Amino acid sequence: xxxxxxxxxxxxxxxxxxxxQHFLTNKHIIxxxxxxxxxxxxxxxxxxxxxxxxxxYELLQKNANVTVIEIDEQVCDFLDxxxxxxxxxxxxNKDFLEIGRVELPYGNLKFVGNLPYNVSVKILEKxxxxxxxxxxxxxxxxxxxxxxxxSKPNSKTYSxxxxxxxxxxxxxxxxxxxxxxxxxxxxVTSTILKFRPIKRYFDNVSVEKDFFKFxxxxxxxxxxxxxxxxxxxxxxxxxxxxxxxxxKIRGEQLSLNDFIKLYEKLYA
Numbered sequence: 001x002x003x004x005x006x007x008x009x010x011x012x013x014x015x016x017x018x019x020x021q022h023f024l025t026n027k028h029i030i031x032x033x034x035x036x037x038x039x040x041x042x043x044x045x046x047x048x049x050x051x052x053x054x055x056x057y058e059l060l061q062k063n064a065n066v067t068v069i070e071i072d073e074q075v076c077d078f079l080d081x082x083x084x085x086x087x088x089x090x091x092x093n094k095d096f097l098e099i100g101r102v103e104l105p106y107g108n109l110k111f112v113g114n115l116p117y118n119v120s121v122k123i124l125e126k127x128x129x130x131x132x133x134x135x136x137x138x139x140x141x142x143x144x145x146x147x148x149x150x151s152k153p154n155s156k157t158y159s160x161x162x163x164x165x166x167x168x169x170x171x172x173x174x175x176x177x178x179x180x181x182x183x184x185x186x187x188v189t190s191t192i193l194k195f196r197p198i199k200r201y202f203d204n205v206s207v208e209k210d211f212f213k214f215x216x217x218x219x220x221x222x223x224x225x226x227x228x229x230x231x232x233x234x235x236x237x238x239x240x241x242x243x244x245x246x247x248k249i250r251g252e253q254l255s256l257n258d259f260i261k262l263y264e265k266l267y268a
Contacts, residue, residue, distance in 0.1 A: 146191035
């Protein structure tokens, strides 16, 4: 059995802080991530930021067709040398944020990754570009970001990110992961989340984008009422808010369905 983490440590001694590299060391957690992908024979998996390949190796052992996307050329070279004998592995040395659909496998896709904390939300937003071909995602985030993603109305962590993610996905929290389970150790706790795409409410993509701009504006300042945050509305529209929800309602009090109903009423 390959010990890729040990091989990487012997060869390079350290990770790159500039890329936010922290590699998982706990085999149980690695297996849990892979198990939650619900893999069937020959399914297409896109791994974002594979690091030294500990998850990659488990995916290949499950006979998945694995495409890894890694910005670090050194990591790509390492994976190419140690996993060259797997015909079901494709390595792309590129920033995931610049990836196009044609570069990924044809058909349904599953995504997985221990996402760099500084770009995790951008990566999540990028994945939405592939939503029509996606069937499952399992990602690890910094706990604070994960809390925002799964948060419900009337909580401190509820935000436009919560609305955005819950519009596209049914989201399940798998577990928290302490910093001692990484090399090098981290000072923060991480959280593994599982995303399953759901039917979207709006059929028109431009209307969908406009809806999210509306939601972001509603959360512009938590101290302000919804009506004050949406100061671009006309008097008639503001009266609709008063009638539907009351004068003192704030954005963090509204659920996804509340926002959809309000948006449709305002722009009917």
